[in-house]
Amino acid sequence: MDISNFKTSDWLKVGGAIGFLIFGFFNWLSVDYGSDFGGSTESGAKVFDFFFTGTIPWILVLGSGIITALLATGSMKSGKANWPMLMLLANGIAAVLILIRLVFNPLDGKDLLEAAGIDVQRGLGMILSAISIFVAAAGAFIGYTESGGNINDLKDIEKLKGGFGRS
DSSP: OOOTTOOHHHHHHHHHHHHHHHHTTSOOEEEEEOGGGTSOEEEEOOGGGSIIIIIHHHHHHHHHHHHHHHHHHTSSOOTTSOHHHHHHHHHHHHHHHHHHHHHSOSSTTHHHHHHTTEEEEEOHHHHHHHHHHHHHHHHHHHHHHHTTOOGGGGGOHHHHHHHTTOO
């Protein structure tokens, strides 16, 4: 595998994918039981415990990283697909989904838990996974602009169809 053809954008996409692969298995939640429950802290939940805001981004980012590595090493031919645009869309969707997970309550029924003296926080795995996805999305954006793409092209339905090998 010859990695001499890797550009900065490729390194960002592959590095973000590897980071998300690793950090997805770290704890995504930290639960602190107040003094009513002995004051203990537990961690739990991984990437696969959150389907739409964990598993789907995991698939999109890892798929993008794998395809980037295959294209950059010459193991896969690009064909008719506009891979830079497809990777930008995949990583952009993943970034939005993880941002939703990061910003909104990490657990349903949080109000009831807080009333009981239980505090649910975002775990280290969720934060590091989000950073990894944002790195991959930045790499996808850089790769898209390096390939001659313009962000306004994403508004044109014909250019979007061309990204999938259609005209």
